[in-house]
Amino acid sequence: MTKAVVFDIGMVLVEWQPEAFYDRLIGPDRRRAFWAETGIAAMNERIDLGAPFAETVRAHADLHPAWRAEVMAWHDHWLDMCTPAIPHSVRLLSALRAKGVPVFALSNFGIGTFELACRHYPFLTNFDRLFVSGYLGLIKPDPRFYAALEAGTGYSGADLLFADDRPENIEAAAARGWKTHLFTTPAGWADRLVAEGFLTEGEAA
Incomplete structure (x- = not known):
């Protein structure tokens, strides 16, 4: 029983729709490039495994200066993805x-x-x-x-x-x-x- x-x-x-959020933010083509070039999904998995949220996102932004604003949006607009x-x-x-x-x-x-x-x-x-x-x-x-x-x-x-x-x-x-x-x-x-x-x-x- x-x-x-x-x-x-x-x-x-x-x-939980991060892709949809970024499609609205930067468009589908740039979103796909952002995902591929930055490994943002792997960054989020580290957070899910216990890495500190703000510090992990900032460190990832430092590694990808061409995408800094987009990486930081993962932190600054997180609730816009989880809604x-x-x-x-x-x-x-x-x-x-x-x-x-x-x-x-x-x-x-x-x-x-x-x-x-x-x-x-x-x-x-x-x-x-x-x-x-x-x-x-x-x-x-x-x-x-x-x-x-x-x-x-x-x-x-x-x-x-x-x-x-x-x-x-x-x-x-x-x-x-x-x-x-x-x-x-x-x-x-x-x-x-x-x-x-x-x-x-x-x-x-």
Whole structure:
């Protein structure tokens, strides 16, 4: 019997669209060049693994002076990339909590960026326990990150139902015997929570 629910955060509870932000800022062609020439995605992974937010972005800007303004925008306009909230998903989180279902977060997020997000989206603290990559120095789909949640909660295998938008993260959870849901829409996630018996159709609306 499934006993607890695990949420990813980015693209499940809150939109995370850095490419769209930079497309608006500098246009798609320059954005693609920016990604290729600066390794900005790898910089963000270092932040997600616990590197300090502001210092890491500034150091990366120093390495790429031709793109300094664009690199610094990653810090200065971070909330413009992490927006908006996904209201139906937020309601599902609240409904699960109201019913006393154990609910956890397992998310790739930096320390500084997560603290910024929590100030802007207070519902991100509405979990029984948070497992955030920056604090643990582990990142999905590393199996050790999933094992940390199991060790910290006492749940494992089919006890857990996990929603994430990335297939590789779902596959890593499934390999541990977790039940999984590849998130594409909050309506689909609502249907799965009803099917698993966590919520009624009315509660999941």
